Amino acid sequence: MRGVSLPRILQGLMMNLNRFLLGLLLLAAPAAWASEDVHSAEAHADTAAVHVEEHATEHGASHAEEAKEGFDPATVIMHHIGDSHGWHLFDWNEHPVSIPLPVILYTDNGLVVFSSAEFHHDQEGTHVVEAGGQRFVNIHEKIYYASDVANEHGVYADMDHETHEVANAKPWDVSITKNVAALLFAAIVILALFLSTARSYKKNPNGAPRGLAGFVEPLVVFVRDDIAKNNIGHHYKRFVPLLLTIFFFIWINNLLGLVPFFPGGANVTGNIAVTMVLAVITFVVTNINGNKHYWGHIFWMPGLPVFVKPVLAIVEFIGIFTKPFSLMIRLFANITAGHIIVLSLVSLVFIFETVWVSPASVLLTLFISVLELLVAALQAYIFTLLTALYIGSAVQDDHH
């Protein structure tokens, strides 16, 4: 089956590409921070959550001090690829200029809404915001209920001395963060793009596609024929809208992430929450539509000796979860890696503190950006293709 081998090949290719990119990063940046960063970038696939968390809280204060003295690319990059409550545009006379975004908290006493500007760019928990009769602090872009008094560092929160994590309780945070704002902007772009395309079909039915339709139609037909029809089989029709939405959602968000200035540049598809939602959708759609044949192949694989079947059932059962999990990690890692590399290359000028390194920096950034354009489309394609493949395995009829 061509449909199976192609994504495998691409998958292998992408992994190689990632290694190549990470290698490039190692070469390009000073070993001191680069190895640390690459380490965290590589490790996030398994247990990096704890690592990065520790790293951030432990060295948070020292980072802040360093930032005053010199440039710390790791902090800048980590801030960029993470989420934040305000949309930081640039620094002006050493003062950060941000677009304030609404902070929406679901607390024990109901919804509380205030502007992110009220934190005055504080991310260390030293500035308390009072809203709705409650007090909040922002510590590394997480919002906690503030303690009554500040500790010895001036932070209105209590640290757990063993885990080095903030011990304070957290409200449910459903703020319009930078990523949410970028996501909504992308949604508007997508809607504008495709609704106007649909209108042009109403105006010009059965004619040759013109303008936007001429651009969109080959992509739509590609998703319908090469992704959906080839991998799902003759039940493909009802999955086409979902696959089209996934494809364009990922692609447009990837592309907007490559735009270096507002309203692009947010790391939406490189955020694990976004890729997790997409992967969960794939997981749910695949398993809801799983037929007798699909479950039969998972729990009692036909055509094998009986003593192998239970072993394989365990493997296949784990496979149900690892498949969407790999989707989540692949998209997240690829897009995040791209953002890290571009930022690292841009940071070269500030690390070497000389303008003479800028030609290399700009050329390498240009090269990586062009590569990222390809990756943006490729990752959208792979995610959609694998989703179609998983759905196809769940709905295909019993014939071999």
Place this chain on the structure above:
Amino acid sequence: MGIVTPGFGLIFWTTLTFFILLFLLAKFAWKPILKAVQEREEAIDSALKAAEAAKAEMASLQSSNEQLLKEAREEREQILKEARALRDKTIADAKTAASEEAAKVLDAARAQIHNEKMAAMTEVKNQVAQLAIDMSERILRAELKDATAQKAMIDRAMEDVKMN
């Protein structure tokens, strides 16, 4: 914020946005676009089929035209042949009739000529007989002018009778 810890807010907003997007796009974008694309594909398909059918029809029309032409040619041939035969027959008939008539006329003429000849012969015979009678009368008269001649004559006649 740990980059691999999914934030609740972003999960919430992504889910909400994605499903609103899915609903709106499915209803107002994918449905009309896919429908239009499919309709156009079908239109192109049916147009191609119609062209194919027209081509086939044209070909069959041409072959039937040729058939018709062939038949017409054969019929013309037939008619010409018949006409030629008729003409030949008419000429032959006319010839026969003419020769018969001519023969008839000739026969009649010959018969008449024969009759005329016979009549003429009879006339001539009669004339000759009359002439002979007249001559004999005159000879007899001359011969039998004197009585001796008459006696001699009667004697000869008597002798003939006696011999009988």
